[in-house]
Amino acid sequence: MxxxxxxxxxxxxxxxxxxxxxxxxxxxxxxPHLDLALLSFRERIGPGEFSWSLAQYRTFFAEPLYWDVFVRTAVISVIATGLTLLIAFPIAWTIAKLTRGRVSALLFAVCLIPFWVSETVRTLGWMILLRETGVLPAVLVSLGITDTPVEMLYRDATILVGLVYTSLLFMVVPLYSSLESLDDSLIEAAYDLGGSGWTVLRTVVIPHAAPGITAGCIVVFMLTLGNYLTASLLGGKNSLWFTEQIYTQFITRFNWEQGAAFGFLLLALSSLMVWLGLRLSGQKFADVMSRT
Amino acid sequence: MTAVDLEAKSLLKRFGSHVAVDSLSFAVTRGSFFSILGPSGCGKTTLLRMIAGFIGPDSGDIEIGGRSMQGVPPNRRPVNMVFQQLALFPMMSVGENVAYGLARRGVGRAEREAKVAAMLERVGLPGAAGKRTDELSGGQRQRVAIARSLVLEPTLLLLDEPLGALDLKLRERMKIELKQLQAAFGTTFVYITHDQSEALVLSDQVAVMNAGRFEQVGSPQALYYSPATPFVAGFVGANNRIEGRVSALHGALADVTTPEGWVVRAQIQAAPDGRRPSVGDAATAFVRPEVAVLGRTAADLDRPTIAPGDEAAPVHEGVVESLLFDGANSAVLLREARSRAEFRVALPQTGRYADLKVDERVLFTFAPERAVCFATGGGGTGGGHG
CATH class of the missing domain: 1.20.5 (Single alpha-helices involved in coiled-coils or other helix-helix interfaces)
Known part of the structure; x- marks a missing residue:
């Protein structure tokens, strides 16, 4: 032995x-990523014949549609991340600071419950609520706010609502853990020394919660950027979401080379945004990752 | 009349059915060091938080610097607080911590920096402005916490057991430092603690708090030598507690006899309502360990005499239970022969009786005028540490 x-x-x-x-x-x-990387640098020059080339990446920059969809996806993802942060912060604050014990556990459970249902079913639920013959347009008509039922699906705002809803928990959890670790006496001390609600938030709470905020934003941004289901179901076929372009290349066009190149461009985009986010907020990657 | 910086008027605070602060009225004179001493759960933290403004009273009013604090939030009160765990902002440097309150008041950067530097100098931390708070020692952090409050020149500085988290040696040093700081700045300090030694060493006035009320407010000497209630006698300083009934009265003195028949003579302390014990009443006597003297035989026992008739003080007999060596605070724990009650006697500084053995029989005596007794019948305030 x-x-x-x-x-x-x-x-x-x-x-x-x-x-x-x-x-x-x-x-x-x-x-798989290595295989995709090799695939993306290849061009079909004849039946069963391939050669190395940058053609797939050239197409992306040459064709304005791809570039526009790419930028649009990034912008909407940033907006969705920001909105999720704004909505999640009061929730996390309530759970971490204003409630204790069972109430706090109950609130957590309320945030978690939607995740017991599959994403598809959740998104279809939104469709039932928002489609022209759905619940919300009917309510608006019965209240006399609109004359005829309004189609609420297939709009950018609808995509945003769906994305924020799907991402909320992933923002609440890191925010909660970073707010929970904030000593209440620090808040009281800041208040005692003359701080107002807003200055205490700006000078004490946010600096303390910064790693958690950054962690939540990174996770939500990545989830949003790579989301396919919400964007295509709530946004429709013309939602112009970048993952849909990848899907189209792989499945509809059967152009795996182009799809792989798009995939890598999306990976590059999310890495770049995360790097930018860390630089702007002055956070360290390891510190932030320990909060997720 | 001396100026009053803090005045509480029938302050009352309930939590559910529990009365945390029970219609309390008191005043603190300007420039004094006022301590509120009490066991945990006596309501002292609630009281302090009401003064700071973090919680509102159910009824009554607090006046600070002659101005009613009703409806004034903590950030607008001329009061600052040093927190139990100090609550220095870890995301800021020492200088930013001290400048925090000034910045909130809109003091310009240049003036702020000058004030911070001057304040750090005064608390003995010159040039520390650029340091991180976790680079400082416990004592230095303490001084930063005080500097952060005092730079705002508050009418009142509240301190919430700030020495509690420090180790013993540092605590002893910080006690002296706090007293010196208070004397140097002349700011009124309101200090809460459960440590009677802190309260006695630091304060001009001490309020002993129990169950939401002040048992006694007075100078440390008054609390120690003439406690107003059995609670104060038991809580402030070490004390031997003897319970029994009054068997005889001798003017200002009374004999308290335990059920086993041990008779202890002590000075009568009138109850706060003026009631004095009469023969047959339940009573509790308190004898401080340093008041009693030891002797092996009646001959080497230095018996004090009792004032009017120059009668010699009664002699008691005990068996050594254990020796409690603690340098200058060394004592011997006896069992009184008749009642088997524990009785603590301080050992003389001369080193005499340091060779006492366990189970040895000894005699002890004390001047009855230096012991106190209270009538405890009729649900009097009990409790405390023996």
Whole structure:
């Protein structure tokens, strides 16, 4: 039997412990991405004939539609992230600071309940509410606010509502944990020293919660940017969402090379935005990741 | 008449059915160091938070600097607070911490920096403005917390057990430092603590608080030497507590006899309502350990005499239970021969009797005028630490 403390044994043990994570990392993430990367740098020049080229990336910049959809997706995602932050902050504040014990657990559960239902069903629920023959347009007509039922689906605002709804929990959780760790006496001290509600929020609460805010924003932004279902169901076929363009390339056009290139462009975009976000908020990546 | 910086008028605060602060009225004179001493749960924190404005009283009023604080939020009161855990802002430097209140008042940057530098100088931390708060020692953090409040020149500085989190050595040093700071600034300090030694060392006036009321307000000496209630006698300083009934009265002195028949003679303290014990009443006597003297035989017992007839003080007999060595505070724990009650006697500083052995029989005596007794019948205030 090998000695417990020996170096080889420990290395072996470490290897075994890490094995599931490594298999997952290499097999499920690294290899498919490598394959996609190779795919994106290839061009079909004849039946079954391929050559290396940057043609897929050139198409993206040459065709204004792709570029516009790309920018549009980024902008709407940023807006959705901002809205989610604005809505989630009071919720997280209420759970972390204003309630205790059972009430606080109940509020958490209320945030969690929508996630017991699949995303498809949740989104279809919104469709039932918002479509022309749906609940909300009918209510508006019966209240006399509109004369005829209004189609509320397939608008940018509808996409935003759906995205914020889907993302809310992922913002509330990191915000809650960072607000929870804020000592109440710091808030009282700031107030005692003459701070008003707004200055206390700006000078004490937000600086303390910054890693949590950044963490929540990164997660929500990535989820939103990569969201397919909400955008295509609530936004319709013409929602012009970038993941739909990728889907079209892969599935409708069967142009895997173009789809792979788009996929990498989206990855580059989200990495760039996360980097920018960290730079602007002055946060460290490791610090933020420990909050998610 | 001396100016009053803080005046409470029948202040009352309930939490559900529990009365945390029970129609309290008191005044604190300008420039004094006023402590509120009490066990945890006595309502002292509630009282302090009402003065700071974090909670409102159910009834009654607080006047600070002669102005009613009714409806005035904490950020508009001429009061600042030093929190129990200090509550320095970890996201700010020392200088930014001290400048925080000034910035909220709209003081310009240049003036702010000058004031911060001057204040840090005064609390003995010159040049510390650029440091992070976690680079400071416990004592230095304490001074930053005080500087942060005093730079606003408040009428009143509230301190919520700020020494509680420090270790013993540092606590002893900070006690002296706090007293010196208060003397140097002349600001009125209201200090709450459960540590009687802090209250006695620091204060001009101490209020002993129990169950939402002040049991006694007075100088540390008055609390120590003439406690007004059994609670104060038990809570402030070490005290031997002997319960029994009054068996005889000798002018200002009374004999308290325990059920086992041990007789202790002590000075009568009238109850706050003026009631004095009469023969047969339940009573409690308190004898401080340093008041009693020891002797191995009647001959080497230095018996004090009792004032009117120059009669010698009664002698008691005990068996050594344990020796409690604590430097200058060393004591011996006896069991009184007749009642088997514990009785603590301070050992003399001369080192005499340091060779006492457990189970040794000794004699002890004390001057009855320096012991106190209270009538405790009829639901008198009990409790406290023996």
């Amino acid at each position: 090998a000695e417990v403390g020996s170096k080889t044994t420990r290395l072996l043990l470490l290897g075994l412990l890490l094995a599931p994570a490594l298999v997952w990392l290499v097999g499920v993430i690294l290899l």
